[in-house]
Amino acid sequence: MRLATVTTLRGTSAAVETDDGWRALPAPDLSALLARGGAWQPGEVLAEATPTLPLPRPGKVICCGLNYGDHIAETGRDMPAYPTLFAKHADTLLADGQDIRLPAGLQVDWEAELAVVVGRELRRASEDEARAAVAGYTVANDISVRDWQRRTPQWFQGKNWDATTPLGPVVVTPDEADPQAGLDVLCRVNGVERQRGSTRTLVFPSAALLAYASTFTVLRPGDIVLTGTPGGVGMGMTPPLYLRDGDVVETEIPGIGTLTNTLRLA
Amino acid sequence: MRLATVTTLRGTSAAVETDDGWRALPAPDLSALLARGGAWQPGEVLAEATPTLPLPRPGKVICCGLNYGDHIAETGRDMPAYPTLFAKHADTLLADGQDIRLPAGLQVDWEAELAVVVGRELRRASEDEARAAVAGYTVANDISVRDWQRRTPQWFQGKNWDATTPLGPVVVTPDEADPQAGLDVLCRVNGVERQRGSTRTLVFPSAALLAYASTFTVLRPGDIVLTGTPGGVGMGMTPPLYLRDGDVVETEIPGIGTLTNTLRLA
Incomplete structure (x- = not known):
């Protein structure tokens, strides 16, 4: 899988690349997604999604x-x-x-x-x-x-x-x-x-x-x-x-x- | 002034030392107090207050x-x-x-x-x-x-x-x-x-x-x-x-x- 933090028209979102394009994951960025842990399912396809800094807030x-x-x-x-x-x-x-x-x-x-x-x-x-x-x-x-x-x-x-x-x-x-x-x-x-x-x-x-x-x-x-x-x-x-x-x-x-x-x- | 993060019976609080003892400041610790900025007034006297790690979450x-x-x-x-x-x-x-x-x-x-x-x-x-x-x-x-x-x-x-x-x-x-x-x-x-x-x-x-x-x-x-x-x-x-x-x-x-x-x- 290819994961990213993407910018969209509505702010940033954690996202996973699929055949349909970038689909939303349940966090505003990958730092937050990894911190929350647990499993997730890809959500809606994100329009005009562009990868940005994947991990905006690493602790270390x-x-x-x-x-x-x-x-x-x-x-x-x-x-x-x-x-x-x-x-x-x-x-x-x-x-x-x-x-x-x-x-x-x-x-x-x-x-x-x-x-x-x-x-x-x-x-x-x-x-x-x-x-x-x-x-x-x-x-x-x-x-x-x-x-x-x-x-x-x-x-x-x-x-x-x-x-x-x-x-x-x-x-x-x-x-x-x-x-x-x-x-x-x-x-x-x-x-x-x-x-x-x-x-x-x-x-x-x-x-x-x-x-x-x-x-x-x-x-x-x-x-x-x-x-x-x-x-x-x-x-x-x-x-x-x-x-x-x-x-x-x-x-x-x-x-x-x-x-x-x-x-x-x- | 002497500032601290104190433990009390109800968790931690930012605090300032006064003649009456430690008085509460409006944040759970000094990291949070400094991050919020602005002025503050000493609040209630905190019973059984003991200084602990003053800055639990410095960014750097x-x-x-x-x-x-x-x-x-x-x-x-x-x-x-x-x-x-x-x-x-x-x-x-x-x-x-x-x-x-x-x-x-x-x-x-x-x-x-x-x-x-x-x-x-x-x-x-x-x-x-x-x-x-x-x-x-x-x-x-x-x-x-x-x-x-x-x-x-x-x-x-x-x-x-x-x-x-x-x-x-x-x-x-x-x-x-x-x-x-x-x-x-x-x-x-x-x-x-x-x-x-x-x-x-x-x-x-x-x-x-x-x-x-x-x-x-x-x-x-x-x-x-x-x-x-x-x-x-x-x-x-x-x-x-x-x-x-x-x-x-x-x-x-x-x-x-x-x-x-x-x-x-x-």
Whole structure:
């Protein structure tokens, strides 16, 4: 199934894609649908429905850095023994089609990623329990302000600019997307492919990340885990290449969808 | 004024301390009171009122590491040019008097801190605007799991164990507490003083931290900024000293209050 939060003429709605188009689910968005839990049936067909930010209010957005061998190599680091985790605020999230707005003069870089959406509460879960608790998968771009990321030992301030992390456009349920079998993760800038990796090669697979994080913090329905980015980021190039005003960033996982966001520096 | 979230026989209430005791404010807790904004008058005297976690649902908890010269020295780092920020989830917070429960075998350390509570929305604020937007100050202990903190380059997983960050017991408004003039920040373990610093010596004063963070992320009423810990943490001792099962951690800022929490390892 393909789930989304869609905008309609009457506001937003959680929705499921059917042969007839988007049909309403009983919540204003997927954050609310997952939080209420329980089963649901598709409702009325929604006219003029367009997917927007699927999860507007995650309680937690936990990110893993250094999770693809080629990206670890381009950062000059050793293969990690544990997942390198950090947090994003929900305010960082941005819908497909919206502009990434940042002040001019920053070193803005791309990081295409698979995002895992939690469907059931997880505490000290095993990998099997974590895998069974996944609500679905979506696409994210952990757009990073490299100069701020490097100002201090902690990456937080380079990763937490409001409304700079595209997420969506839809959430695909696990019966239709399997990161262990391999999902391609791509980033194109102005049509030029800059990143292409497969989740099959993740150092810490997505279920392992959920299980690991649940050792110390409860994960709840609607929480999001970003699984890291493959090689090919701008800071890894010689010389480094950063995004410029007007650049179009496309982030794609075939089988899930594509995010298209334009950078606006001002 | 001294504000709190108190437990009563009828649930929790935001409250203000008066000569008659705790009087009700029109919200179930301080998170809700600050979110609703506007003026209020003290209501009825609350019988059997006891302060509990003052801010149960902050949208953001932003922490600054490396913000006192003696603590920077004991970590072996250079004086920072920018605030070292990282995030905590709201789930980390713990009330005065509650046990800090963690699995046995972890390196658990103390970090007494002044916490600043945001009272008005801040976006790209100046230091003066940030100072004027402070709702009050409270006490925190950024209890840290050092072995997990050091597993990767990012401290997040050592700082985000659920229900391990004591906060409270009350929030004191800025007319009664001035970190620039100097508030003492103390930690005692089993009655032995381990930390004593003054917020007068902060490398990045509290208003500067709010202004800096508001450059990239909006701060809203009820959000919390932890301002860093002075020298004297356990990992800085030779040999390092970590907390043991049954240890009593007292975290005090005279003029605000004292948190007393016992470590339970199991």
